[in-house]
Amino acid sequence: MTPSPTDARPQQKGLPIRVRQVSKTYGRAVALDQVDLDVQSGEFLTLLGPSGSGKTTLLMVLAGFVRPNQGSLHFGERDVLRLAPHKRGVGMVFQSYALFPHLTVAENIAFPLKLRRVPRPEAMRRVEAVLDLVQLPDFGGRGVDALSGGQRQRVALARAIVFEPGILLMDEPLSALDKQLRERMQIELRALHDRLGITTVCVTHDQREALTMSNRIAVIDRGSIIQLGTPKEIYDRPSTRFVADFIGESTFLPVTGSGGTFRLGAQALKLEGYTPPPGANLLMLRPERLALLPEGAPGPDPRYNVITGRVTDIVYQGESVLVQIRLDDGGTVAARVSSARAALGAVPVPGASARLAFAPEDMNLLCGEAG
Amino acid sequence: MKALAAEGPNATELGRDARSERWMLFGLSLPALLLVGLVVVLPIAWLFLLSFQTEGGAFTLANYQRLIDQPSYRRILAMTFEISLTVTAMCIVLGYALAYLLAQLPRRVAGVLMLGVLMPFWTSILVRTYAWLVLLQRDGLINVIGEHLGFWQKPLALVYNMEGTVVGLVHIMLPFMVLPLYNSMRAIDRDYVRGAANLGAGPIQVFWHVYLPLSRPGLFAGGTITFILCLGSYVTPAVLGGGKIVMAANGIAGDVELYFSWGPASAFGVVLLVITLTILFTASRFARLDRIFGGGA
Amino acid sequence: MRRRELLGGSIAALAMPAIITGARRAEAADENQLTIVSWGGSYQDAQSKAEFEPAAKALGITVKQQTYSGLAELRLRVKSGAGGWDVVSSGSGTAARAGKEGLLEKLDYSVIDAKSLISGTAQPYYIGNDVFSTVVGWSTKTFGKNGPQNWVDFWDVRKFPGSRAYRNNAMLEPALMADGVPMHEVYKVLSTEAGLKRAIDKMKQLKPHIAVWWSSGAQSAQLMKDGAVDMIAAWNGRLDAANKDGAACAYTYEQGLLDTDCFVIPKGTKKRDLAMRFIAEISKPKYQADLTKYITYGPTNEKAYDLTSIISPAYAAQLPSSPANTAKQLLIDDAWYMKYYQKAQAAYQDMITG
Numbered sequence A: 001m002t003p004s005p006t007d008a009r010p011q012q013k014g015l016p017i018r019v020r021q022v023s024k025t026y027g028r029a030v031a032l033d034q035v036d037l038d039v040q041s042g043e044f045l046t047l048l049g050p051s052g053s054g055k056t057t058l059l060m061v062l063a064g065f066v067r068p069n070q071g072s073l074h075f076g077e078r079d080v081l082r083l084a085p086h087k088r089g090v091g092m093v094f095q096s097y098a099l100f101p102h103l104t105v106a107e108n109i110a111f112p113l114k115l116r117r118v119p120r121p122e123a124m125r126r127v128e129a130v131l132d133l134v135q136l137p138d139f140g141g142r143g144v145d146a147l148s149g150g151q152r153q154r155v156a157l158a159r160a161i162v163f164e165p166g167i168l169l170m171d172e173p174l175s176a177l178d179k180q181l182r183e184r185m186q187i188e189l190r191a192l193h194d195r196l197g198i199t200t201v202c203v204t205h206d207q208r209e210a211l212t213m214s215n216r217i218a219v220i221d222r223g224s225i226i227q228l229g230t231p232k233e234i235y236d237r238p239s240t241r242f243v244a245d246f247i248g249e250s251t252f253l254p255v256t257g258s259g260g261t262f263r264l265g266a267q268a269l270k271l272e273g274y275t276p277p278p279g280a281n282l283l284m285l286r287p288e289r290l291a292l293l294p295e296g297a298p299g300p301d302p303r304y305n306v307i308t309g310r311v312t313d314i315v316y317q318g319e320s321v322l323v324q325i326r327l328d329d330g331g332t333v334a335a336r337v338s339s340a341r342a343a344l345g346a347v348p349v350p351g352a353s354a355r356l357a358f359a360p361e362d363m364n365l366l367c368g369e370a371g
Numbered sequence B: 001m002k003a004l005a006a007e008g009p010n011a012t013e014l015g016r017d018a019r020s021e022r023w024m025l026f027g028l029s030l031p032a033l034l035l036v037g038l039v040v041v042l043p044i045a046w047l048f049l050l051s052f053q054t055e056g057g058a059f060t061l062a063n064y065q066r067l068i069d070q071p072s073y074r075r076i077l078a079m080t081f082e083i084s085l086t087v088t089a090m091c092i093v094l095g096y097a098l099a100y101l102l103a104q105l106p107r108r109v110a111g112v113l114m115l116g117v118l119m120p121f122w123t124s125i126l127v128r129t130y131a132w133l134v135l136l137q138r139d140g141l142i143n144v145i146g147e148h149l150g151f152w153q154k155p156l157a158l159v160y161n162m163e164g165t166v167v168g169l170v171h172i173m174l175p176f177m178v179l180p181l182y183n184s185m186r187a188i189d190r191d192y193v194r195g196a197a198n199l200g201a202g203p204i205q206v207f208w209h210v211y212l213p214l215s216r217p218g219l220f221a222g223g224t225i226t227f228i229l230c231l232g233s234y235v236t237p238a239v240l241g242g243g244k245i246v247m248a249a250n251g252i253a254g255d256v257e258l259y260f261s262w263g264p265a266s267a268f269g270v271v272l273l274v275i276t277l278t279i280l281f282t283a284s285r286f287a288r289l290d291r292i293f294g295g296g297a
Numbered sequence C: 001m002r003r004r005e006l007l008g009g010s011i012a013a014l015a016m017p018a019i020i021t022g023a024r025r026a027e028a029a030d031e032n033q034l035t036i037v038s039w040g041g042s043y044q045d046a047q048s049k050a051e052f053e054p055a056a057k058a059l060g061i062t063v064k065q066q067t068y069s070g071l072a073e074l075r076l077r078v079k080s081g082a083g084g085w086d087v088v089s090s091g092s093g094t095a096a097r098a099g100k101e102g103l104l105e106k107l108d109y110s111v112i113d114a115k116s117l118i119s120g121t122a123q124p125y126y127i128g129n130d131v132f133s134t135v136v137g138w139s140t141k142t143f144g145k146n147g148p149q150n151w152v153d154f155w156d157v158r159k160f161p162g163s164r165a166y167r168n169n170a171m172l173e174p175a176l177m178a179d180g181v182p183m184h185e186v187y188k189v190l191s192t193e194a195g196l197k198r199a200i201d202k203m204k205q206l207k208p209h210i211a212v213w214w215s216s217g218a219q220s221a222q223l224m225k226d227g228a229v230d231m232i233a234a235w236n237g238r239l240d241a242a243n244k245d246g247a248a249c250a251y252t253y254e255q256g257l258l259d260t261d262c263f264v265i266p267k268g269t270k271k272r273d274l275a276m277r278f279i280a281e282i283s284k285p286k287y288q289a290d291l292t293k294y295i296t297y298g299p300t301n302e303k304a305y306d307l308t309s310i311i312s313p314a315y316a317a318q319l320p321s322s323p324a325n326t327a328k329q330l331l332i333d334d335a336w337y338m339k340y341y342q343k344a345q346a347a348y349q350d351m352i353t354g
Ligand SMILES: Nc1ncnc2c1ncn2[C@@H]1O[C@H](COP(=O)(O)OP(=O)(O)OP(=O)(O)O)[C@@H](O)[C@H]1O
Pocket: A026, A029, A030, A031, A049, A050, A051, A052, A053, A054, A055, A056, A057, A058, A205
């Protein structure tokens, strides 16, 4: 219908996905609990959650391999809920890649084209084009056993997009790769997505991967979507303690108060420009958003909150140093100091007193249990 | 290459280690090699030798000449291969369906049903063959029921012929087909099937393009075992074939009885062996097993 | 037969050496024990009860009984020098061949009294012990009393429609008799190339009506018991046994093939003299008469018929070797078997598979 995927511009708009009220139970176990989800056309959305949270199940519902107990599912205007998997026209990269061992790389990639009766010369041309796209030219004749993990992943991807589906699904596509390759592939995948514009749903339980690749992230826990937002929203404004815990490092301190004023111990928090949710009782702080004020330094911007304590531990972590501080008002927080600043003497010794500053927009007040 | 190996630090010592390791490995496998030689190679060599000997031990080609002159040997060979191929083909059809069914079931259920498939292994071939006789003969159960229900008026000739022999052999051989097939089907990752469906393959296409090729090792193993075992059948054709069905083993046994020396029977055995090996060799070329077992070379 | 069935496959021949080693160990038995080898089944049971056990008692020795599958096994044992067998029960044709092959000890007729034996049954290498007959048998369910009365009838598929069973080893005499050759000329005709062809051609005629070619006596009895065929050429004793077992069949001695079971002493025995005395003992009328109590095979020792307390005249009339029955039958010619059997069997095999 459109030119081959090698064309740089995202000509083909992916299909939007609409999920409503989808539930799936296995006996007593609830794998999906009334899930609602909208994926925009051409969006890269990541499903992020701990093991067993229902990510794969949701993806399999989209692909048609798991029949939900209830709900509705639309790709664009089309109701696909009861459509057989082979009629849905979605591309999928399996966690195991599922490359057919009895076929060569080229035969694997040509498989969906053969099923669609694409004429041979045309199919060969498209296989070559897509192999170029995933940067595996001249690999067509190889057996799939003769490929490295990263190469397999790319072949699987090539096979999933060669028939130009409107939707691409990926189940932990990078989990089998080592860290370096994984990070490179994350960037490659993202670039590829930008070029093709396929609506993409990707499953991962690696938060960094989710942050790197996605337009939006849906955080799933126990079969429900807890929060849906851009990586920045999810990171900066996690809606629950679970999300905050799951993504990035954080310290939680109990706060008291109501009606717009909150206290950390005896100290009132300055909230300028930030409206906390009603009933919030926890203060979440990211270590890298805490400024450790050098001794005797002038006070920071008056908007900032300042808390004091004593250094209990210093952990060297390569690119940064993590400083543990016991607060005078009780509780412990961690602050991250970049290695560059640490070298300039910004780190106090254990036992020294310390002052920490943070802007109102860098804090987060949540409802939840302390602990 | 050579120059490099000789020059680097410790190259000589490491080379020596590698060599001694190879010798050690050879030494360790020597008993097994000897055993294989003793159990497999020696008897075949002996068979070969005997086939060229007269009763007195002199060299002769008469044993092979007889195979050419006497038409019954050709017919026995033809019948042996015809029956073996028929039985193998039927086992493939039945065994594939059965193994497929079992492979789709939960493992626990499949395990129990598999016991049923294997049950015949615990009864002797003789007993099973006679059981078929009881079912198939003129006054046997099937004829009695068939006539009673009016399906046919005169008893059908179900046994003491090719058909009866094939039925009996299929029953005996089926487990040998089902077991390797079932194993190779179980080894097919569900993701392959899902992957194919996802790429647009309907159930029939999934089966044809993915499931069948991936179960081919089992198919080939089962087919080979069935075929070879069939070639050596003795009891079943003897009992269910009514003397009209003479397979190779029956012919060989007859020759052992009839002639003063082992020569005639040995020559027949050698010919059977050679034809069988040729068939297997050809078949394995067609099966493209290298593709399935990987090793991209 | 059973034994051979276990050895199936092209390696049957190769499995044989196992027997040799087994036999060597068995040899260490004491001097007063003889190893007697026969065919097993109801036949050996009868031999054991009527002959082996009582004779051993009379001689003050013990016997150990074994079974075997045929000439091939005997040949292997003797040729390999395994020994261990002292007295072997065998068909007369087989015994004649074995004697010619040099597998057997010559019998010592100064020890064995063969004067009252049916003429021709005491030979240099073997001595007849009982007489059986290959007869025309039929199912009384199919034909009542009026079954086929000779080989001509057996071949007449119009008069006697139905399925037949016949032996799967060459048995050509009936074919010639069915083709009109008088009984006393059968072997003369069969000894010529043309006669052999004539017999085979006659077999081909009947072949479409032969449902089963039986390979063992037990199988032939089973066929009648199962009602698998309507007519059979089988050994008379097996048919009687089948009737005892619930079969409904009858047979006639008319044109029957009279054959003897014999005893031989294989070469390599260490107890030749004792074996000779044992054979002398069981050749006596009393033992042979007793045998008829267990199986309808007749004695070779004609004096056995004098023991009317054991063999009543009425019963004697049912036995194949009674003078009245002998007259109706053709005595198997061992010399013909020795000379032509291999050739006949090859042609027979071609006929069956053709
Ligand atoms: N076939 C099944 N039968 C029974 N329970 C199942 C089945 N498949 C999934 N579940 C259950 O449903 C829940 C969700 O499983 P799912 O595979 O979707 O988790 P996930 O988020 O993909 O986990 P992971 O990150 O470990 O892959 C789990 O509790 C799991 O045990």
